[in-house]
Amino acid sequence: APSPKPQEKVKQTHQDPPLPRQNSKTTPPSPPKIITDKNRLLEFHRVGFLGEGGFARVYEVKDVRGTRLACKVVTKSSLKTKKAKTKLYAEIKIHRSLSHPNIVRFQDCFEDDSNVYMTLELCHSGSLMDMLRRRRRFSECEARFFIVQLIGACHYMHTHQVIHRDLKLGNLFLDSSMNIKVGDFGLAALIENPGERKKTICGTPNYIAPEVLFDTANGHSFEVDTWSIGVILYTLVIGRPPFQTKDVKDIYTRIRDNVYEFPAERYISSDCRDAIQRILTSDPQQRPTLLEIIASPFIDLGIIPGFIPLSAHDAAPDFR
Numbered sequence: 001a002p003s004p005k006p007q008e009k010v011k012q013t014h015q016d017p018p019l020p021r022q023n024s025k026t027t028p029p030s031p032p033k034i035i036t037d038k039n040r041l042l043e044f045h046r047v048g049f050l051g052e053g054g055f056a057r058v059y060e061v062k063d064v065r066g067t068r069l070a071c072k073v074v075t076k077s078s079l080k081t082k083k084a085k086t087k088l089y090a091e092i093k094i095h096r097s098l099s100h101p102n103i104v105r106f107q108d109c110f111e112d113d114s115n116v117y118m119t120l121e122l123c124h125s126g127s128l129m130d131m132l133r134r135r136r137r138f139s140e141c142e143a144r145f146f147i148v149q150l151i152g153a154c155h156y157m158h159t160h161q162v163i164h165r166d167l168k169l170g171n172l173f174l175d176s177s178m179n180i181k182v183g184d185f186g187l188a189a190l191i192e193n194p195g196e197r198k199k200t201i202c203g204t205p206n207y208i209a210p211e212v213l214f215d216t217a218n219g220h221s222f223e224v225d226t227w228s229i230g231v232i233l234y235t236l237v238i239g240r241p242p243f244q245t246k247d248v249k250d251i252y253t254r255i256r257d258n259v260y261e262f263p264a265e266r267y268i269s270s271d272c273r274d275a276i277q278r279i280l281t282s283d284p285q286q287r288p289t290l291l292e293i294i295a296s297p298f299i300d301l302g303i304i305p306g307f308i309p310l311s312a313h314d315a316a317p318d319f320r
């Protein structure tokens with residue numbers, strides 16, 4: 001039976017972590033106030049907490065020059081199994097090999113006795129998930145801007161043989177100029193031989209491609225990211241994911257049967273609707289390529305803003 005990651009959490013905070021629970025095995029001790037990279041003789045001052053994911057906690061740190069970075073901390077106690085170690089090494093190997101303006105920059109990784117640390121580019125403005133919660137939904141112009149950047153990052157990954165496999169609003173961070181930075185390579189896979197298929201069932205329920213769940217014999221490949229881009233586009237303009245229901249099993253049934261609708265009360269241009277419908281094609285071989293999406297009328301004929309103003313955090317900008 002499929003056992004993907006728990007559904008994308010609705011609450012991701014950028015505030016302080018909850019107070020440590022005494023005697024709780026699930027709350028690891030905080031990393032030191034000054035984190036030291038002994039080999040490179042570097043020090044990072046921990047200045048804030050940014051968030052926590054499946055197996056890591058992410059802090060804001062400052063290097064000696066005062067440059068602010070994100071620091072992803074994985075406790076060694078959570079790396080006791082070979083599987084957990086292999087997974088972390090894969091994430092590091094893949095993430096550090098990528099360099100693109102729309103991918104969170106991987107700076108370094110190092111360890112001390114208690115933790116493994118990854119220093120990353122700091123994304124000041126949270127994730128698109130946080131922003132969607134404030135805005136409820138985005139205009140088609142904004143969606144186009146984000147999707148073009150996301151496709152740029154994704155095309156770069158794919159030409160470097162990397163499938164992200166967990167593209168979702170919560171993993172699309174924003175820098176201080178509202179540019180997309182794809183992050184969290186925890187589920188990414190490297191395709192080492194041409195034609196190789198991946199068989200692990202992974203992803204986040206709302207965003208998972210049908211072939212991941214229902215064609216386990218054949219496996220899946222790069223097209224799973226394209227599917228997630230379709231789910232992301234729908235979510236940006238409608239305000240909630242297309243296959244969403246309370247029960248995860250029902251989400252999977254809807255994904256299998258390709259059942260979703262465009263709510264009548266929301267105006268969506270026919271080009272946008274068309275793009276979404278074409279991307280959410282069940283058969284991965286029939287799904288458009290990333291370049292075909294870029295050439296679609298929705299992207300090609302629409303206005304793509306040169307930048308998105310910071311005011312867009314709270315209200316739709318006017319791009320006419």
Ligand code: ADP
Binds near residue numbers: 013173184185
């Ligand atoms: P996991 O791999 O454990 O799921 P993530 O990489 O998703 O962890 O990070 C968990 C949380 O930390 C994110 O939801 C986000 O709030 C925050 N975060 C992660 N990376 C950054 C970053 N580069 N800049 C700012 N915040 C970040």
